[in-house]
Amino acid sequence: MMRSMFSGISGLRIHQTKMDVIGNNIANVNTTAFKSSRVTFNEVFSQTLQGASGASQQTGRGGRNPMQVGLGANISSIDTLMNIGAAQRTDNPFDLMIEGDGFFVVGDESGTYFTRAGVFRKDDDGNLVIPNGMKVKGWPAVDNGTRIQRGNVEDLKLDKPENLTASPEATTNLRIQGNLNIEDGKSNGGVPVQLKFYDSLGNLYTANLNMEYKSDEKAWDLDIPSPLIISDSKGNKFELGEVSSDDNPVKVVFDENGELKIGDADASTGNGVFTITSSDNEGKFDLTESVGIKATLGPLTIDFTGLTQYNQKTNIDPLMGNEIGMGSGREPGELTGYDIGADGIITAQYSNGQQKMLGQIVIANFRNPAGLQKAGSNLFTTTPNSGDFDGIGNEPNLQGGVLEMSNVDLAKEFTEMITTQRGFQANSRIITSSDEMLQELVNLKR
Numbered sequence: 001m002m003r004s005m006f007s008g009i010s011g012l013r014i015h016q017t018k019m020d021v022i023g024n025n026i027a028n029v030n031t032t033a034f035k036s037s038r039v040t041f042n043e044v045f046s047q048t049l050q051g052a053s054g055a056s057q058q059t060g061r062g063g064r065n066p067m068q069v070g071l072g073a074n075i076s077s078i079d080t081l082m083n084i085g086a087a088q089r090t091d092n093p094f095d096l097m098i099e100g101d102g103f104f105v106v107g108d109e110s111g112t113y114f115t116r117a118g119v120f121r122k123d124d125d126g127n128l129v130i131p132n133g134m135k136v137k138g139w140p141a142v143d144n145g146t147r148i149q150r151g152n153v154e155d156l157k158l159d160k161p162e163n164l165t166a167s168p169e170a171t172t173n174l175r176i177q178g179n180l181n182i183e184d185g186k187s188n189g190g191v192p193v194q195l196k197f198y199d200s201l202g203n204l205y206t207a208n209l210n211m212e213y214k215s216d217e218k219a220w221d222l223d224i225p226s227p228l229i230i231s232d233s234k235g236n237k238f239e240l241g242e243v244s245s246d247d248n249p250v251k252v253v254f255d256e257n258g259e260l261k262i263g264d265a266d267a268s269t270g271n272g273v274f275t276i277t278s279s280d281n282e283g284k285f286d287l288t289e290s291v292g293i294k295a296t297l298g299p300l301t302i303d304f305t306g307l308t309q310y311n312q313k314t315n316i317d318p319l320m321g322n323e324i325g326m327g328s329g330r331e332p333g334e335l336t337g338y339d340i341g342a343d344g345i346i347t348a349q350y351s352n353g354q355q356k357m358l359g360q361i362v363i364a365n366f367r368n369p370a371g372l373q374k375a376g377s378n379l380f381t382t383t384p385n386s387g388d389f390d391g392i393g394n395e396p397n398l399q400g401g402v403l404e405m406s407n408v409d410l411a412k413e414f415t416e417m418i419t420t421q422r423g424f425q426a427n428s429r430i431i432t433s434s435d436e437m438l439q440e441l442v443n444l445k446r
Contacts, residue, residue, distance in 0.1 A: 003047075003069060005434040010072030011427030014041055017075055018420045025408045033116035033378055034406035035080050036413075042076035082369045085407040087399065093340060094120040097404045099397040102363030103380065105153055105389070106134040112389065114364055116404055117378040126159025128346075132377050138344065138361045138393070145356030148345065152391045156359045158346065163358055164335050166350035168202025170297065171329030173322040177306025184314040185213025185220060193222070195302070195318050198329035199287060199295040205230040211252070220252040222304070224276060228285070238290045240297070244279045254309035262305070272305035301327075330354060344396045362393030
């Protein structure tokens, strides 16, 4: 039989495989984060008809090249192309795209897998999952969502019982800022100041204080009633216990420029800060008897360094919290939504404005990503040539509301399809021509 016929058969086989790969690439042109493949060929063993020889002075002849007949072609490799696909905007906060190298880590009881497709969602049990139900893995949040615990990855669960609500916090710091006009402080009993604060259960209360300008002292008196009268959100008034304060009334003094004067004997008391405390219970007011609920309030540290005394209208703005917003207190909050940052940290948003970290999505990096093995459903598994996952992962660089598109280049695939079709056609002609030559050989007998 003619060797050319078998060479043609090998050509048909490899071009058919290449067409299969091209067809799969085109079929997945819109598959999220799909990585296309390519096929390369190599020649198979050649039959040597005559070996090579070098030049010889004895024979006076020059060297001769080897004479070989090739025996066809074979598939050299089917490579997965790991170049990054274009970005597709979705505006879904659970859709994520990895910037640069790396893979999301997912898994179930069958093992750990890796994917570039950041199509995430929350299931009915609060787990962060991919469409086939595998759970997304990452680092958990600890200490009531205040920090991320780096270590071995674990399943990310968003709706843990402690994450469904945000706990209340009693107010500890208040600020009084704005401008005081002297004329307003002399008339109508002075300038009213209303403070707002939360107790340990998150109930909101108000207390009305009064600032009066004393012309003989060139200073303001901030009077703190004792016992302290507070009102709840329904307007009910309650009388708390005796107030303990360093100075009552608090003296507020301004200099000739209208700025608060602190730091000397003739200046404001407390260097611009005073504290309202209870005479017992470690400075906290016990609301059990007066309000009828088992809660505490205070002590309240009040900062009035933001006050001025300019010749403009009085404008007092009491605020909860110090200059960096700490100790302002808050009511209980309900979970309203989630946010995933570029660093993969998942943050819960609550109705009271509080935020809490729930965990951090991580990525796995490999020395040879092209050595990963496709496992279907946009998933990959490790192989001896890809490198292993260390079980910990790395901090990612993500885009939220964006998905990675397929990296299939249709123009390239169609061109490859044409050349593959022509290659298949040419190899079929080799078989046809070889068959005709064999037919001629058989016809010699006639």
